[in-house]
Amino acid sequence: MKKVKRTTIYDIAAKLGITASSVSRALNNSSQVNEKTRELIIKTADELNYKRNTLASNLRKGHSKTIGVVVPRINQNFFSNVIAGIEETTYQKGYNLIICQSGEVHDKEIQCVNTLINQHVDCIVISVSADSYDYQHLQNVLDHGIQLIQFDRVAEELETLKVINDNEQASFEAVSHLIENGYKRIALLEGPQNLNIFRQRKNGYLRALETHKVKVIDELVVENAWTKELGAEATRKLLNLPHPPDAIFASTSDFSALGVLEVANVMNIKVPSELGICGYSNEAFTEITSPSITTIDQFSVYMGKTIGNLFFQEIANVEVSVKPKIISIKPELIIRGSTKKNSSL
Amino acid sequence: MKKVKRTTIYDIAAKLGITASSVSRALNNSSQVNEKTRELIIKTADELNYKRNTLASNLRKGHSKTIGVVVPRINQNFFSNVIAGIEETTYQKGYNLIICQSGEVHDKEIQCVNTLINQHVDCIVISVSADSYDYQHLQNVLDHGIQLIQFDRVAEELETLKVINDNEQASFEAVSHLIENGYKRIALLEGPQNLNIFRQRKNGYLRALETHKVKVIDELVVENAWTKELGAEATRKLLNLPHPPDAIFASTSDFSALGVLEVANVMNIKVPSELGICGYSNEAFTEITSPSITTIDQFSVYMGKTIGNLFFQEIANVEVSVKPKIISIKPELIIRGSTKKNSSL
DNA sequence: CTGAAAGCGCTTACAG
DNA sequence: CTGAAAGCGCTTACAG
Numbered sequence: 001m002k003k004v005k006r007t008t009i010y011d012i013a014a015k016l017g018i019t020a021s022s023v024s025r026a027l028n029n030s031s032q033v034n035e036k037t038r039e040l041i042i043k044t045a046d047e048l049n050y051k052r053n054t055l056a057s058n059l060r061k062g063h064s065k066t067i068g069v070v071v072p073r074i075n076q077n078f079f080s081n082v083i084a085g086i087e088e089t090t091y092q093k094g095y096n097l098i099i100c101q102s103g104e105v106h107d108k109e110i111q112c113v114n115t116l117i118n119q120h121v122d123c124i125v126i127s128v129s130a131d132s133y134d135y136q137h138l139q140n141v142l143d144h145g146i147q148l149i150q151f152d153r154v155a156e157e158l159e160t161l162k163v164i165n166d167n168e169q170a171s172f173e174a175v176s177h178l179i180e181n182g183y184k185r186i187a188l189l190e191g192p193q194n195l196n197i198f199r200q201r202k203n204g205y206l207r208a209l210e211t212h213k214v215k216v217i218d219e220l221v222v223e224n225a226w227t228k229e230l231g232a233e234a235t236r237k238l239l240n241l242p243h244p245p246d247a248i249f250a251s252t253s254d255f256s257a258l259g260v261l262e263v264a265n266v267m268n269i270k271v272p273s274e275l276g277i278c279g280y281s282n283e284a285f286t287e288i289t290s291p292s293i294t295t296i297d298q299f300s301v302y303m304g305k306t307i308g309n310l311f312f313q314e315i316a317n318v319e320v321s322v323k324p325k326i327i328s329i330k331p332e333l334i335i336r337g338s339t340k341k342n343s344s345l
Numbered sequence: 346m347k348k349v350k351r352t353t354i355y356d357i358a359a360k361l362g363i364t365a366s367s368v369s370r371a372l373n374n375s376s377q378v379n380e381k382t383r384e385l386i387i388k389t390a391d392e393l394n395y396k397r398n399t400l401a402s403n404l405r406k407g408h409s410k411t412i413g414v415v416v417p418r419i420n421q422n423f424f425s426n427v428i429a430g431i432e433e434t435t436y437q438k439g440y441n442l443i444i445c446q447s448g449e450v451h452d453k454e455i456q457c458v459n460t461l462i463n464q465h466v467d468c469i470v471i472s473v474s475a476d477s478y479d480y481q482h483l484q485n486v487l488d489h490g491i492q493l494i495q496f497d498r499v500a501e502e503l504e505t506l507k508v509i510n511d512n513e514q515a516s517f518e519a520v521s522h523l524i525e526n527g528y529k530r531i532a533l534l535e536g537p538q539n540l541n542i543f544r545q546r547k548n549g550y551l552r553a554l555e556t557h558k559v560k561v562i563d564e565l566v567v568e569n570a571w572t573k574e575l576g577a578e579a580t581r582k583l584l585n586l587p588h589p590p591d592a593i594f595a596s597t598s599d600f601s602a603l604g605v606l607e608v609a610n611v612m613n614i615k616v617p618s619e620l621g622i623c624g625y626s627n628e629a630f631t632e633i634t635s636p637s638i639t640t641i642d643q644f645s646v647y648m649g650k651t652i653g654n655l656f657f658q659e660i661a662n663v664e665v666s667v668k669p670k671i672i673s674i675k676p677e678l679i680i681r682g683s684t685k686k687n688s689s690l
Numbered sequence: 691c692t693g694a695a696a697g698c699g700c701t702t703a704c705a706g
Numbered sequence: 707c708t709g710a711a712a713g714c715g716c717t718t719a720c721a722g
Contacts (some may be wrong), residue, residue, distance in 0.1 A: 006490070006699095009699075018709085019708070020699085021701085021702080024702085025707095025708090034708085037707085037708090051459070054463040054465065054700095055698090056404050059400045060699080060702085064400060080419055080425040083444070084420040087444065087445070088417060092459075096464065097444050101429060114396070120399065144349060144351060144394075145349025207696085229573065262349055288603065288634055301420070303642070354715075354716070370691095377691060379691055382692090398714085401714070401717090404699070404715085405717045406698080406716085406717050665716040691722105692721100693720105693722085702713095706708090
């Protein structure tokens with residue numbers, strides 16, 4: 001690739017025998033420039049194939065018109081949907097997205113955040129990684145005067161903008177649904193409890209049991225079963241218990257629920273009559289397993305749009321924003337075959 | 346969000362009574378700076394919570410250490426996997442990714458590309474949108490001296506770096522597999538033929554038929570059936586033909602194949618005994634439908650890594666690079682239940 | 691090893 | 707409406 005000298009506003013100015021100031025003004029739709037000169041400038045810019053150097057422009061203007069996004073994994077349905085949603089709302093306002101993935105590793109997350117601070121992004125949108133134990137790096141973002149929006153997995157103690165799901169309520173509804181459908185011994189597959197979302201989901205489970213006067217059975221609550229493999233492993237143990245559960249709420253993910261379903265199939269346990277299954281996230285595949293899996297839709301693309309809009313709202317009224325603003329999106333329980341104990345399907 | 350004055354190298358210099366030059370050198374690990382001063386500078390930078398302004402640094406150095414990526418949709422498995430792969434290789438070399446989605450719309454694609462040129466990215470990685478009809482905007486990238494890497498869906502006539510799948514061969518193998526398993530009337534669901542990938546897949550289909558001396562039946566080749574809905578629609582028509590096919594190769598995607606499977610189920614046509622189905626992409630769900638769907642794995646994360654590595658290879662030897670370089674990745678046929686006509690499963 | 695100065699490409703208050 | 711000048715925050719050849 002040969003080094004190409006790009007045309008600058010000086011080149012255009014020189015060609016027309018005017019100054020760069022005028023060129024800049026014309027190109028920025030400033031009102032204080034003669035209509036004739038403007039046209040001439042735009043025409044010349046076009047001829048010379050001029051492209052503004054956004055770097056220089058942003059440096060001068062003191063912002064980058066860039067939003068940094070940090071997620072555990074780009075190629076995970078929920079996150080890629082949120083990103084798509086953010087992109088949709090921010091792109092049309094001329095903002096660019098810089099995307100980083102932390103890979104669920106705290107140290108890489110810190111690195112990502114620092115890179116974004118260096119880039120002088122106007123806003124950092126983040127969903128923290130599973131092994132995050134300290135939030136100094138996020139505090140640092142705030143200290144640099146950068147807008148910070150946490151979503152889904154958030155550090156609750158940090159006073160920032162947050163866009164979250166009402167996980168507790170969604171969980172409550174899912175477990176209530178199981179109880180109301182006649183399931184009596186409902187197991188919970190839980191995720192890392194240092195993440196708010198998994199704590200909330202557990203709380204929803206507990207509240208549902210309490211509300212319906214079902215007592216909690218400790219051996220039916222399994223820690224850290226948040227992948228398909230771990231879900232399957234947990235299920236094997238659960239189903240081999242002297243008193244096995246008759247329903248499993250895979251609160252961590254649909255992948256985990258899938259693990260449950262596969263083990264049930266292998267062990268020849270009928271779903272939903274002998275075992276009810278409920279997942280979380282409404283992954284595409286939950287609709288097409290047999291039976292299809294009851295799950296919870298998080299409206300991830302919508303969540304992304306909400307994040308984008310929240311950002312623009314904030315920069316619109318810089319003064320007002322004092323206290324942390326939290327937007328909670330209500331997920332929706334999607335009832336499918338895997339929990340229809342009493343129906344004929 | 347209050348406006349925060351960030352600390353610059355001048356602040357550090359002032360505090361230590363030296364010049365910004367030395368601070369810059371110290372922070373860039375230049376050898377020409379006293380070890381003692383360096384330590385002092387680094388310590389002070391830390392105390393003042395200094396973060397380099399990458400914008401300014403890049404402007405001065407004439408590059409952005411940023412790679413732009415344009416894909417039709419971020420939240421499509423194949424693309425999000427490729428992006429994840431690119432990110433993995435480029436991040437560790439200090440490059441950032443700016444991601445845009447064209448939404449399969451030519452005009453937005455042009456806009457995205459222009460934005461990236463404005464951003465002075467060092468490289469643009471793109472998979473063109475389905476309705477692209479002209480490639481002036483890509484030529485423009487080259488004209489600006491920006492590295493251009495096309496992947497998967499490429500404008501073949503443009504001489505750029507390309508990372509592609511050997512779609513023709515993969516298709517050939519898939520259709521050969523169907524023929525060898527006893528299927529006789531194999532339908533093809535094809536995608537927009539202005540995209541190279543779909544042309545190649547069709548060619549593979551045709552070559553397989555020819556090689557096995559099966560003649561092409563025009564009514565079994567359906568145009569533009571590349572979503573689940575369109576796949577389903579095409580299938581309804583095909584199966585209602587006087588001489589319906591006994592296998593359908595959904596060359597466009599697994600979603601399309603899923604549409605086929607669902608229609609077959611509704612019409613009570615047995616898969617794989619009465620109808621064989623082969624998809625494309627190895628989406629997660631293909632493994633768990635019943636029967637599971639035979640498909641083609643494109644190694645999408647690997648593809649992303651390949652793209653990243655190709656870029657670094659190119660910038661490593663700027664001089665050498667003359668002719669276009671094409672890296673072709675061989676996809677793998679994954680045989681599953683949906684095409685096992687003769688076995689008992 | 692350190693400093694003074696120029697410059698990356700833009701924008702914008704200040705004059706006129 | 708246009709120009710001259712300063713400055714965004716860095717880096718780097720040039721002196722010493």
